[in-house]
Amino acid sequence: MTAPSITVSETPLVLYTLRRADDALILGHRLSEWCGHAPMLEEDMALSNMALDLIGQARELYGYAAKVEGRDNDEDKLAYLRDVRQYRNLLLVERPNGDFAQTMVRQLFYAAFADLYWRGMMGSTDATLAAIAAKSEKECAYHLRHASEWVIRLGDGTDESHARAQAAVDDLWAYTGEMFSVDDSERGLIDAGVAIDPTMLLPEWLSIVSHVAREATLVMPENDWMQQGGRDGRHSEHLGHLLSELQYMQRSFPGATW
Amino acid sequence: MTAPSITVSETPLVLYTLRRADDALILGHRLSEWCGHAPMLEEDMALSNMALDLIGQARELYGYAAKVEGRDNDEDKLAYLRDVRQYRNLLLVERPNGDFAQTMVRQLFYAAFADLYWRGMMGSTDATLAAIAAKSEKECAYHLRHASEWVIRLGDGTDESHARAQAAVDDLWAYTGEMFSVDDSERGLIDAGVAIDPTMLLPEWLSIVSHVAREATLVMPENDWMQQGGRDGRHSEHLGHLLSELQYMQRSFPGATW
Amino acid sequence: ALRAQRFQARIDAEERIEPNDWMPAAYRKTLVRQISQHAHSEIVGMLPEGNWITRAPSLRRKAALLAKVQDECGHGLYLYAAAETLGASREELVDAMLAGKAKYSSIFNYPTLTWADIGVIGWLVDGAAIMNQIPLCRCSYGPYARAMIRVCKEESFHQRQGYEIMLTLCRGTVVQKAMAQDALNRWWWPVLMMFGPPDQASQHSDTSTKWKIKRFSNDELRQKFIDATVPQAQYLGLTMPDPEMTQDAQGHWRHGPIDWNEFKQVLAGNGPCNRDRLSARRKAHADGAWVREAAAAYAEKRARRQMAQAAE
């Protein structure tokens, strides 16, 4: 009977891996919500493609987290049987899709980070994470290119698309700081060379994002207050609704194999 | 462990009662989705009020269905632990809220029926159903009045509201026929005087609805093809999503008391 | 100046000021600001609880929650009506809120993440609101005082309901009890901030006190609330998320330092849900525009038709 939530022994490495897995799954879920509803068929394809990449990353990361934890959890239990307070993803990735500009700006902010992050993680002393990084970096580089092109098109397109893109940048900006935050549980992994220090990535991330914004004729926000909480399971109200959909089957059919 | 779906012994009277309970719960759920998001505060109040009436009706009906069934089911098990194929509500009530016109036209179509229906059921030979009917009829009479007033305002308001109201009538019309359908399992109850024959209500329903439409300067559709299926659990895709939200807690915390 | 003296004398004599009475412009302004903020809080406050209506874990709880949120909407309506007696229109007040110019209670900028949050909101948020509002039932401005009497009655019902949700969780499974503790941990400090900044930092209190709009200081009310709440938490078997909380010789429970920077940030628009709350209200308002226009157009048409009939 597996319908109730599982418990996870969150050692630093398990927690670290889960956080990245949750980022990938939740963002993949959001992108997959577009499937069949995108502004053009080419974007149905592209958004599904990115969603697939992210769900693939999530699966590898969950698998590794389960292995490191060494109990009887697995990728599906980790994805489907943790409640909202056990989810560890960034607040950014759970933001609702909104309009296409919101989706693409969210993707730009995340992919610009993820590409740098995974590139750095290719040098992790943890061989599994390094291998996941090598694959993920390639995928995120494509996501970044795709999102950048769209943000530029929207920002420098029509008055309406410009206004929507600027609103998206303004709305999502406060959720970007969490990507660069480090807590005590991660500090040790950074010192051990298992993880990289994300604060080191900030200047390059800013330069990439600013460059895209400039091309897109968009203004970077000056507000520097950053929201935090996702990494500790303090989410927005949006995540609970997403999980009620994501987890419905596993919650309703305890112990079944699919 | 109660997270998996229950089974229900659907004798004619249990099934009959469940069908009406499901109508009330699902429509109440839809109306409750407006709470905090209505076009004006007075409508937040009115929509919540109608939702409350309907959830109250659902609770009495589920309670009675559980009692008649005589197993260990109760109102919450019946509401939260049946899957989409076990739900017996009309397709009409699961239609998404859409805009305010869709919600109000749906309410008009249902309440015009429910008011007549419960008035008839006050004469049921089943004392419990007759008592529920007496209370429900009063509530539905108010729902009908409220919905009629709005449909008239919208239909005879601005060009935009007229177009939206007409679109709602056109979209929802095909879901009205199911209210007047009778299957074999209900035929016996009708013969026994437990239930009334809904086909008898059609002329008066048509007259009420046509009168409102005329006042509202709306045109009644000529399409007379009617959708069926809800009574047998053949729903639209919308219901599954509604249930994943409605049932999430009970599915995720098997056996807990709230 | 004579009118001002006479006005103050009436206040001092505990007389009620009514809409048509003369009043100082600053008194009117203070009241409009306070009453409308209060009204906005009721309306925005519908959102965090409304978030759980569709997911309430039993039909009984669903009905109670829906009724509660509906009550809050009703409170918003009385309060806007009270503000309107001072010459402010509901429309302009709402517009100021939607534009982000008028405040609402900072507590509603926190998210409801689990069902236990619904319990905690009833127990603590409504509990704190009642503590703030009971003295307002004797406020010098009649319409506000009368609205508060009605609001307080309903709020104390909500408060009991919330406490009962907590009690059920705390007597439930281990997971339910943990959920209750977690909700208390997240809400406790923001609830203490509901009483406003510490007395030495508070701005409006002096004139509000003189005008008998405010009868107790922020710190006094906060202390009353804590003293009432700690025994309730103990009865539930929950731990106060304040390691410095101790009972003093007079029996008062003394709290540790409050993070006023968090409060300032939430007021500045940086709480976890400020954007989501405003955008939800703006969306409801924008999506409903055509409905309100239709209602107005219909009312006008109807009035014209009746005039025409009367003229025949």
Added chain:
Amino acid sequence: ALRAQRFQARIDAEERIEPNDWMPAAYRKTLVRQISQHAHSEIVGMLPEGNWITRAPSLRRKAALLAKVQDECGHGLYLYAAAETLGASREELVDAMLAGKAKYSSIFNYPTLTWADIGVIGWLVDGAAIMNQIPLCRCSYGPYARAMIRVCKEESFHQRQGYEIMLTLCRGTVVQKAMAQDALNRWWWPVLMMFGPPDQASQHSDTSTKWKIKRFSNDELRQKFIDATVPQAQYLGLTMPDPEMTQDAQGHWRHGPIDWNEFKQVLAGNGPCNRDRLSARRKAHADGAWVREAAAAYAEKRARRQMAQAAE
């Protein structure tokens, strides 16, 4: 007339007709209609399966389903491209579909109610599609035939995946097996209708056969499909929802009467999901209009800037 004879001679010789070749207007029209209907079916077909992406019961299934729906979108794109070689623009074809003037496969007007429906769609709907499409790989019109080769390859992968979902359900719990049977019960008859009306009632077959667009009759294909499917159902341990189904002396499984009135109703717009499907596609199209406009505006700006630079 001479050209028409030469054209028919090429067809008879199993030569491929290519976009720049002369062809009869009716041949062109028939192909545009058929290819675009096929493209619309792929696109509308994304919706019933897409309905389960967010609720797929395991991550592996979620990824597979997402990839599958993406493939369908890809098929839609090749097919629109094939139709465009005949001078029809994707935009006008899509507009006709959104306006309700062009058809898509009636099967997609049925709802996916449970996860088992995803299995059945892969197993039976894709299975029936393949049965229809394999002969089209030898269709006389080159671009269509080539698109079909690619589509068929992917579809047979989907079909195996669907069957494997069914197998897992049928080897799962009692509830899972019941879910599989229920899905088969609901989809079986609509799937049989995918092959179109019985031969004696079919309209387009004669010329289509002559032009080698169609190589088998509806009833022939339907029979092939049933003969292939019944043993698969038996292997799953599922019961065919047709009490009259019997095997004849030649080993063919003969079905009971099909309710062609249901088929007619679905084609007339009265299927369970016709309105929902069209409105979902219309909404996507309308909501995306500003995006497409932005992309066009940007492309134009960019081209202008490049021209200006080149001129310097």
